[in-house]
Amino acid sequence: MELILEGIIKAFKLLFTFDPGVYGITLLSLEVSGAATFISVLIGLSAGMVVALNNFPGKRFVISVVNTGMGLPPVVVGLFVMIFLWRNGPFGFLGILYTPAAIIIAQAVIATPIVMGITIAAVQHLPAKLRLQILSLGATRLQMVWFLIREARLPLLAAVMAGFGGVISEVGASIMVGGNIKGYSRVLTTATVMESGMGNFDVAIALGIILLLLCFLVNYLLTVIQQRERPR
Amino acid sequence: MSSGTKVIEVEDLRVIRGMVEVLDIPSFFLGDNEIISLIGPNGSGKSTLLLILNCLLKPINGRVIFRGREIDSNQSAFDYRRRTAMVFQEPLLFDTTVFNNVAAGLKIRGMSQLEIKTKVIACLERFNIVHLAGRSARKLSGGEAQRTSLARAVAIDPEVLFLDEPFAALDPPTRQSITDDLEKIIHQTGIAAVIVTHDESEALRLSDRIMVMNSGKIIQTGNPAEVMNHPVNQFVANFVGMESIIPGTVRNNKDGAVTVTVPGGWIEAVGERLPGEEVFCGIRPENVVIDIHDPMKSINAGNVFSAKIAAITSIGPFLKVAMDCGFSLVSYVSRGSFAKLKLAVGEDVLASFKATAVHLISRKN
Numbered sequence: 001m002e003l004i005l006e007g008i009i010k011a012f013k014l015l016f017t018f019d020p021g022v023y024g025i026t027l028l029s030l031e032v033s034g035a036a037t038f039i040s041v042l043i044g045l046s047a048g049m050v051v052a053l054n055n056f057p058g059k060r061f062v063i064s065v066v067n068t069g070m071g072l073p074p075v076v077v078g079l080f081v082m083i084f085l086w087r088n089g090p091f092g093f094l095g096i097l098y099t100p101a102a103i104i105i106a107q108a109v110i111a112t113p114i115v116m117g118i119t120i121a122a123v124q125h126l127p128a129k130l131r132l133q134i135l136s137l138g139a140t141r142l143q144m145v146w147f148l149i150r151e152a153r154l155p156l157l158a159a160v161m162a163g164f165g166g167v168i169s170e171v172g173a174s175i176m177v178g179g180n181i182k183g184y185s186r187v188l189t190t191a192t193v194m195e196s197g198m199g200n201f202d203v204a205i206a207l208g209i210i211l212l213l214l215c216f217l218v219n220y221l222l223t224v225i226q227q228r229e230r231p232r
Numbered sequence: 233m234s235s236g237t238k239v240i241e242v243e244d245l246r247v248i249r250g251m252v253e254v255l256d257i258p259s260f261f262l263g264d265n266e267i268i269s270l271i272g273p274n275g276s277g278k279s280t281l282l283l284i285l286n287c288l289l290k291p292i293n294g295r296v297i298f299r300g301r302e303i304d305s306n307q308s309a310f311d312y313r314r315r316t317a318m319v320f321q322e323p324l325l326f327d328t329t330v331f332n333n334v335a336a337g338l339k340i341r342g343m344s345q346l347e348i349k350t351k352v353i354a355c356l357e358r359f360n361i362v363h364l365a366g367r368s369a370r371k372l373s374g375g376e377a378q379r380t381s382l383a384r385a386v387a388i389d390p391e392v393l394f395l396d397e398p399f400a401a402l403d404p405p406t407r408q409s410i411t412d413d414l415e416k417i418i419h420q421t422g423i424a425a426v427i428v429t430h431d432e433s434e435a436l437r438l439s440d441r442i443m444v445m446n447s448g449k450i451i452q453t454g455n456p457a458e459v460m461n462h463p464v465n466q467f468v469a470n471f472v473g474m475e476s477i478i479p480g481t482v483r484n485n486k487d488g489a490v491t492v493t494v495p496g497g498w499i500e501a502v503g504e505r506l507p508g509e510e511v512f513c514g515i516r517p518e519n520v521v522i523d524i525h526d527p528m529k530s531i532n533a534g535n536v537f538s539a540k541i542a543a544i545t546s547i548g549p550f551l552k553v554a555m556d557c558g559f560s561l562v563s564y565v566s567r568g569s570f571a572k573l574k575l576a577v578g579e580d581v582l583a584s585f586k587a588t589a590v591h592l593i594s595r596k597n
Contacts, residue, residue, distance in 0.1 A: 129320050132288045136318035137337040138388065140310065147336075151327055 007205030014206045026210055029187040032100050033168040036107030040163050044112045045156070048119025049145055053131070063120055069113025074106075078173030081106040085177065098179035103187065106173035111163035118159035122152040157226040161219050168215060188214070237264040238297075239392055239424045240285060245294035247280055247448070255280050255291070255448040262392065265422045269435035271471065272445035278428040279396050281445070285426060286318050286394050314341070317385035318394040321401060323377035325369035330361060330380050333369050337388035355387040359413055375406035382410070386417060393418070393425040400430060411437065432473055436460065444468045462591060466512055469593055474514040475552075475562035479595065482509045490592065496558015500534035501590035510595040519589035520563035522553060523582045524573055534587035537561070541579050551575075555583050 014022045051062055083089050085097040085105075096102050126148060134144045149156060171189035178185035180194060188211045196204040240262040247255035255277045262268055262285075270278040283289035287296065287309040296303045303312050317337070325333050334355055338348045356362040359379045364372065369380060378398060385393060398414075399407040415438055418425055429435050435442050435456065442459040444452045444467075452464045463469035469477050480494035482505045490501045492513055499513050525538075539555035546552075550564040553575060561583050565575065575581065 127322065127324060129322065130324050132283070133318070133320060133324040135288060136286055136313060136316070136394075137340055137384070138310075138314040139340045143340055147326070 003201055004205065007202040008209070010202035011206030011209045014203070015210065022206065022210065024183065025186055025188055025191050025207070026214065028100060028185075029168060029189070029211075030214065032103050032174075032187055033107060033164060035104045036167050037111055037160065037164040039104070039108040040111035040115045040167075041160055043108070044115025044159070044163070045119050045149075047112075048116040049123060049148070051116070052120045052123035053145070053148075063117075066113050066117045066120065070117045072110055072113060073172070074110055074170040074174075075172035075176065077106050077109045078176030081109060081173065081177050097177060098181060098185060100178065100185050102177035103174045103185060106177045107167035107170065110170060110173060111167045114166050115159045115163045118155055118162060119152075122155035122159070123148055125155070126151055154226055157222050161222050164218055164222075165215060168218075169211070238262070239264050239266075239299060241295075241297040242285070243295045243297070245281075245284065245291050245296075247277075247284070247289075247291050253448055255284070257281065257294075257448075257450055260443075260450070262424050262426060263440075265424055266441065267418060267425045267427065267439045268441045268443060269439035270426065270428045270443050270445055271430065271432065271435050272451075273471070276445040277448040278445050280448075282318070282394050282396050282426060282428055286316055287312055288318070314388075315390060316392040316394065317388055317390035319378075319381050319385045319396065319398045321397040323369075323372075323374075323381035325372070325377055325380055325384075327370060328368070329365065330356070330367050330369055330372070330376075331365040333380050334383045334387050336384055341388070351387055355383045358386070358417055359383045373406075374402055375410060378402060379410060379413070382414060386421070386423075389421075390423060393423050395425060395427040397428050397430065399434065407434075414438075432460070432471075444471055446471075463514060463593060465593060466595075469512065469514040469591070473516060474591065475517045476513075476515040476520070476560060477593075478513040478515070478559045478561075480511055480513055482507050482511060482592075489587070492590075492592070494559050497537065499590055500587040501592055502587050503592045505592055512593040512595055514591040514593050515561070515585055515589055517552065517562045517564040520561060520583055520585045522555075522563050522565055522569075522573065522575065523584070525580060525582055534585075535590070536582055536584040539581055539583040541575060541577050541581060544575065544577055555581065557583055 051059065051066070081102065082097065084091050085094065085102055086092055130151065131144060131148065134147045139147060169189065171193055174187055175190045175193065178187065178190065180186050180190040188207050192204050192207040192211070195207060238261045242257060242260040245255060245257040245260070246253065270281065272278050280289065284291050284296065287303055298312050298315075301308070303309050326336060331352055334352045335348045338351055343351075353362065356365055359382060361376060361379050361383065364376060364380070369377065372380060382398065399410060402410065411434060418438070427435070427438060439456060441453060442456050443450050444459060446467055452459055452468050454462075459468065460472050463472055463474065466477055478494050478499065480492040480499065483491045483493045483498060484507050485505055488502055488504065490503050490505050492499045492501055492511060494513065501513060505511060537557035539557040539561060541553055542556045543554040544551055547564070550566060551570050553563045553565050555561045555563065563583065565573075
């Protein structure tokens with residue numbers, strides 16, 4: 001109990017003294033996971049809309065694969081991204097293993113199926129005739145997609161939240177492809193693992209609280225956006 | 233009423249789903265300012281035809297021509313859809329305010345905020361929903377939602393309006409009041425319209441022409457009186473509410489006064505039929521009068537039959553009385569008359585109808 005209390009006190013000290021180490025890690029976490037979420041939204045939303053709005057042979061199989069991907073174990077993603085970016089791997093020439101870019105790639109791979117899966121479910125949940133209704137109002141195909149995104153905005157923003165939540169909190173892939181290099185590729189989760197491994201529970205708790213706060217703030221922001229346009 | 237110009241023409245239309253032909257329409261046209269009602273049972277192809285007419289579904293074969301120009305590309309279909317509008321049975325409103333819903337088509341067309349506001353307010357007033365402008369579409373009643381949907385369609389000033397059973401899910405009073413508003417607006421604006429409906433009274437009231445469809449084909453086309461009173465076959469007769477369809481054979485024809493032999497007697501009718509011709513005698517239930525046996529009372533009708541009441545069913549303000557006179561005969565009786573005549577199942581009555589109320593339908597069709 002004393003350990004937890006000390007940890008919390010230490011956490012607030014680190015927070016309110018604006019410890020540059022902690023803030024550096026926090027900022028990097030936000031940047032890396034933000035970029036990964038952004039990429040996953042670009043790919044997941046577009047691909048999800050394509051799958052949801054078109055009928056093609058093997059559609060159910062594709063959706064099953066995407067749904068399976070929603071639960072991808074980060075260490076498996078880390079392993080494959082590592083192999084691909086390894087010196088002798090297919091993308092070894094990029095030389096980005098053990099850099100924040102490698103973490104962004106791995107996290108984007110984790111978040112994309114989450115965003116895509118929820119997008120497919122959200123769009124398929126809309127009434128089938130809604131598309132025809134939008135087109136009959138004179139919409140172009142692009143305008144129709146925009147209207148559908150607006151109609152499914154609540155679950156789609158939930159997809160963004162789920163994607164961000166999935167990557168900001170993962171540690172396996174980040175540590176494998178980022179290497180947890182101090183001041184360079186160390187993020188909140190990898191730092192927490194390291195500090196607790198070294199017995200520095202107070203710092204680990206501080207980092208944990210910051211991680212939770214960060215998650216809450218981002219999700220709060222997204223929830224405000226999500227609920228803003230709902231008419232009363 | 234149509235002024236003679238064809239707004240939409242359709243030629244050799246065919247739609248096949250799987251191995252089943254769901255639509256086969258050699259020709260169809262919609263005139264300027266004309267209102268056509270498509271009626272028919274579920275699965276008869278009415279809604280499919282409507283989707284094709286609005287270029288939301290591509291037929292396997294056939295041409296859709298709008299004001300003399302064939303719609304043969306995605307671009308021409310898009311341009312065409314900008315000049316038409318469609319309302320479905322479900323209101324399919326967007327999750328925003330009523331105002332924004334009605335404005336949707338105008339925003340799609342890139343109109344200015346001022347133009348949008350003016351048009352939307354005018355449209356909301358037309359449909360008596362201006363007080364709902366700021367309300368969420370999710371909080372509307374069924375009638376309010378369908379009014380919003382109609383307002384959204386009319387707001388874009390379409391040249392043609394397609395309505396796919398827009399009132400089917402509404403209660404009768406709401407249905408009545410929305411139909412009133414729609415009728416007024418259609419006649420004020422001169423929009424041509426194609427309405428899919430199951431309700432024959434709606435079809436009678438709104439349309440210049442009625443088309444009866446079955447199994448993907450147009451079985452009969454004509455003005456409402458023609459279709460209602462002169463159905464071409466038993467199917468149409470059934471569909472337009474001729475509850476009594478009695479098979480018989482023409483016995484003789486004296487200057488248009490036809491006698492038809494039916495099970496248990498004969499029926500006097502009016503028409504041009506040859507002796508020996510096999511026909512159906514179609515009689516609308518509202519034309520059949522029921523009376524109690526009274527030797528002192530004379531009945532001024534060509535056809536009077538002794539009948540036994542077989543069943544009584546309530547249908548809103550009327551009671552549907554099914555009788556057995558050697559053949560089956562149905563009559564609608566008001567609740568007042570029903571009480572006055574003290575009708576009951578198993579009771580003997582007199583059923584009568586005029587010779588002019590009998591519609592002779594050839595059994596060959």
